[in-house]
Amino acid sequence: MNLKKLSCTAIAAAAMVVGLPIAQAEDSLFMPSLTYRTGPFAGGGTPFADGYADYFNMLNERDGGIGGAKIVVEECETAYNTQKGVECYEATKDKGALAYSPLSTGITLALIPKASVDEIPVFSMGYGLSAAAIGEKFPWTFVYPTTYWNQLSSILKYIDANGGLDGKKVGFIYLDVGYGKEPLPLLEKLSASLGFEVAKYPVGVKEMQNQSAQWLNVRKERPDWMIMWGWGAMNPTAVKEAAKIRYPLDRFIGNWWAGSHNDLNAVGKSGKGYLAANFSGIGQDFPAVQDILTHVVDKGNSKVASRDDVGNVLYNRGMFNAVVLAEAIHVAQQKTGKTVITGADMRDGLENINIDEARLKELGLEGFSAPVKGTCSDHEGAGAVFLQQWNGEDWEKITDLIEPDNDTVRPLLEEAAEKYVSDKPDWQGQTCS
Amino acid sequence: MFYREAGQFKTTYADDQALLPIAQDRVGLIIVLAIAFLVLPIVASDFFLSSIMIPFLVFALAAIGLNILMGYAGQLSLGTGAFMGVGAYSCYKLTTIFPDLNILIVLLLSGFFSAGVGVVFGLPSLRIKGLYLAITTLAAQFFLEWCFIRVGWLYNYNDSGAIEVPQRELFGLAVTGPHATPETRYLIILTIVAVMTLVAANVLRGRIGRSWMMIRDMDIAAELMGVRPLYAKLSAFAFSSYYCGVAGALMVFMWLGSAEVEAFDINHSFLVLFMVIIGGMGSLTGCFMGAAFIWVLPVILRAIPPAFELDILAATMEHISSIIIGALIIFFLIVEPHGLARLWRVGKEKLRTWPFPYAT
Numbered sequence: 001m002n003l004k005k006l007s008c009t010a011i012a013a014a015a016m017v018v019g020l021p022i023a024q025a026e027d028s029l030f031m032p033s034l035t036y037r038t039g040p041f042a043g044g045g046t047p048f049a050d051g052y053a054d055y056f057n058m059l060n061e062r063d064g065g066i067g068g069a070k071i072v073v074e075e076c077e078t079a080y081n082t083q084k085g086v087e088c089y090e091a092t093k094d095k096g097a098l099a100y101s102p103l104s105t106g107i108t109l110a111l112i113p114k115a116s117v118d119e120i121p122v123f124s125m126g127y128g129l130s131a132a133a134i135g136e137k138f139p140w141t142f143v144y145p146t147t148y149w150n151q152l153s154s155i156l157k158y159i160d161a162n163g164g165l166d167g168k169k170v171g172f173i174y175l176d177v178g179y180g181k182e183p184l185p186l187l188e189k190l191s192a193s194l195g196f197e198v199a200k201y202p203v204g205v206k207e208m209q210n211q212s213a214q215w216l217n218v219r220k221e222r223p224d225w226m227i228m229w230g231w232g233a234m235n236p237t238a239v240k241e242a243a244k245i246r247y248p249l250d251r252f253i254g255n256w257w258a259g260s261h262n263d264l265n266a267v268g269k270s271g272k273g274y275l276a277a278n279f280s281g282i283g284q285d286f287p288a289v290q291d292i293l294t295h296v297v298d299k300g301n302s303k304v305a306s307r308d309d310v311g312n313v314l315y316n317r318g319m320f321n322a323v324v325l326a327e328a329i330h331v332a333q334q335k336t337g338k339t340v341i342t343g344a345d346m347r348d349g350l351e352n353i354n355i356d357e358a359r360l361k362e363l364g365l366e367g368f369s370a371p372v373k374g375t376c377s378d379h380e381g382a383g384a385v386f387l388q389q390w391n392g393e394d395w396e397k398i399t400d401l402i403e404p405d406n407d408t409v410r411p412l413l414e415e416a417a418e419k420y421v422s423d424k425p426d427w428q429g430q431t432c433s
Numbered sequence: 434m435f436y437r438e439a440g441q442f443k444t445t446y447a448d449d450q451a452l453l454p455i456a457q458d459r460v461g462l463i464i465v466l467a468i469a470f471l472v473l474p475i476v477a478s479d480f481f482l483s484s485i486m487i488p489f490l491v492f493a494l495a496a497i498g499l500n501i502l503m504g505y506a507g508q509l510s511l512g513t514g515a516f517m518g519v520g521a522y523s524c525y526k527l528t529t530i531f532p533d534l535n536i537l538i539v540l541l542l543s544g545f546f547s548a549g550v551g552v553v554f555g556l557p558s559l560r561i562k563g564l565y566l567a568i569t570t571l572a573a574q575f576f577l578e579w580c581f582i583r584v585g586w587l588y589n590y591n592d593s594g595a596i597e598v599p600q601r602e603l604f605g606l607a608v609t610g611p612h613a614t615p616e617t618r619y620l621i622i623l624t625i626v627a628v629m630t631l632v633a634a635n636v637l638r639g640r641i642g643r644s645w646m647m648i649r650d651m652d653i654a655a656e657l658m659g660v661r662p663l664y665a666k667l668s669a670f671a672f673s674s675y676y677c678g679v680a681g682a683l684m685v686f687m688w689l690g691s692a693e694v695e696a697f698d699i700n701h702s703f704l705v706l707f708m709v710i711i712g713g714m715g716s717l718t719g720c721f722m723g724a725a726f727i728w729v730l731p732v733i734l735r736a737i738p739p740a741f742e743l744d745i746l747a748a749t750m751e752h753i754s755s756i757i758i759g760a761l762i763i764f765f766l767i768v769e770p771h772g773l774a775r776l777w778r779v780g781k782e783k784l785r786t787w788p789f790p791y792a793t
Contacts, residue, residue, distance in 0.1 A: 037748030077747040082696060086689055087484040087732065094479070109595050109691045113611040129593055176582060178594035178693050185592065303746070416592050423529060426600045426612065
């Protein structure tokens with residue numbers, strides 16, 4: 001190492017120790033992006049991160065940012081690892097970060113308590129802590145458009161509408177970690193009230209790619225329906241195993257992390273008929289997606305591997321994440337009258353968000369998702385999901401939006417939120433009038 | 434030139450047996466501690482304290498724990514991650530059952546649970562050695578991970594299945610939870626690590642430490658000379674697991690703020706194992722060097738492109754840093770198979786004889 005390099009490194013190290021403010025352009029909105037383009041789940045993380053970045057870049061190119069302020073997206077790689085995620089948070093929070101979308105449940109849980117202290121909202125889009133839907137208890141956390149619990153109630157509604165639930169047996173195959181176990185309390189509660197039987201099939205993280213034992217039991221017990229809370233390599237394995245034991249795939253429903261192109265491309269034709277829940281539109285036939293293609297992808301400013309990857313399930317979901325955040329910035333700007341907003345303004349923006357049908361059309365996303373409307377007490381938006389089916393080559397949307405069973409789920413969410421806060425006397429809530 | 438012990442005469446046995454017999458070593462350590470305790474909390478940024486120094490100290494403590502077992506007592510273990518988990522979960526249970534108990538006491542108590550578990554899983558070491566023992570500790574790793582997932586009581590039946598750190602105060606100052614400043618957390622960890630390192634250094638050069646080293650070097654000879662393998666091996670497991678347990682509790686309470694079972698998986702066992710091997714088996718300084726090498730260096734490498742506003746994708750940098758670290762590990766192990774601590778020692782030896790080295 002020569003002297004020049006050495007001194008450069010030394011300066012960098014010194015700058016890091018003392019924490020010199022790194023120059024930011026005037027009038028910019030800083031959006032950190034915690035990505036996982038490496039690690040065991042990179043297959044799902046890459047399209048999500050692409051969609052997220054491309055939408056903001058498209059806004060910069062097409063509209064010159066939001067309200068005249070450019071959006072600066074800075075990626076920080078977490079590899080889906082909680083420790084690295086916390087490190088990324090610490091590294092970016094002082095640069096004026098407006099909101100975090102942590103993506104992994106572990107990182108979300110670590111960031112939720114920090115959000116109120118550092119005054120930067122956490123937007124865990126449909127994942128993380130379901131209880132965070134209760135705005136009074138979790139003023140700084142948002143889970144639009146819906147939670148795992150509400151999603152499960154939508155899926156059960158679909159089953160109920162297609163042959164009824166009463167007296168049926170529903171198999172639940174799930175990744176045996178916090179994420180997969182989260183819907184269990186609701187499932188048990190609903191099984192009592194709706195009169196169906198539940199069979200549980202946990203899949204350990206280390207057995208993701210070897211589920212023959214679980215599917216042997218499925219074959220023995222023959223549940224009428226199967227629901228899956230899977231992730232990563234678990235999904236294609238499960239669909240393959242289901243096909244192998246000739247389980248009717250049109251009675252096998254995955255949640256929204258178990259229904260991407262990455263999952264089913266590996267299965268191909270034999271996965272035909274498999275169902276999955278989703279809340280973000282599929283494909284490129286939306287004006288906003290077309291704008292991304294013209295303004296970002298065709299100019300070579302996107303990181304997508306090929307033009308065809310734009311519009312796949314996880315790409316569009318990453319894009320939708322950015323859409324909600326961009327809309328929150330827009331609302332915050334209107335409310336405060338400022339161009340450059342703070343994390344606290346962003347929180348108000350997220351809380352007062354209202355993406356209705358008309359607004360979706362304005363954004364070039366007509367029919368892309370259910371309307372999202374937040375209030376002080378509702379940080380979930382009670383959005384609906386639709387079901388999509390794998391036709392052997394691609395996903396097709398097969399149902400309209402299915403409203404969740406809010407009347408049952410909401411009290412449970414409130415109970416869970418109360419429980420989370422109960423042993424934290426210093427927890428800051430908010431009052432909604 | 435400066436590092437020379439000429440003229441330092443020792444006139445008492447106490448002087449001769451001091452922890453650091455050479456004056457320059459003592460001064461150096463005092464300077465390092467002064468920087469760590471007085472300078473860093475004032476000048477360093479929050480990021481440096483919370484994302485570099487705190488993890489570094491936590492992993493250094495875990496590495497000391499493993500090094501006691503592997504480097505000094507010669508028992509191979511792959512269960513470090515799980516032992517850290519036992520510490521973290523017992524700390525969580527203790528502080529939720531006794532919320533008014535001083536958090537420092539809770540942190541130090543939680544190590545005892547880990548020590549107990551360590552002794553149970555150390556029992557096979559009386560019959561088997563080496564790689565075979567590694568397999569039984571691997572069983573501990575899997576069994577304990579299984580417990581952390583399945584036994585709901587351990588995480589108070591939280592819906593998230595994770596342990597969430599409540600706020601605890603010390604002298605009216607928040608030391609855990611989101612309100613605790615990085616400076617407070619750093620100083621507490623630093624104090625605990627400094628004191629525990631001192632304790633380890635003294636235990637290791639005393640009767641107990643010597644009996645561990647005798648067992649490591651030749652267990653039959655040690656037995657013939659009066660060392661009881663049962664006590665020696667199990668005490669090594671207990672001592673080592675205690676350190677790992679406290680490190681795990683500190684990791685969750687002072688650094689991450691919440692933890693799922695993934696925080697204690699087999700990868701962390703390997704991570705700490707690499708720190709011990711790179712740092713140097715049988716050396717406490719090596720533990721700090723290993724932790725710095727494995728944990729701090731990648732963080733610094735990742736921070737270089739943004740500092741210079743280079744347009745490198747974060748994920749690419751992640752790959753590059755893996756490549757660099759991997760290459761450096763191979764390089765250092767070829768140059769000095771006994772780890773960084775050995776390099777450090779060789780360097781000091783050379784300095785002592787400089788500029789007139791005699792043949793070695």
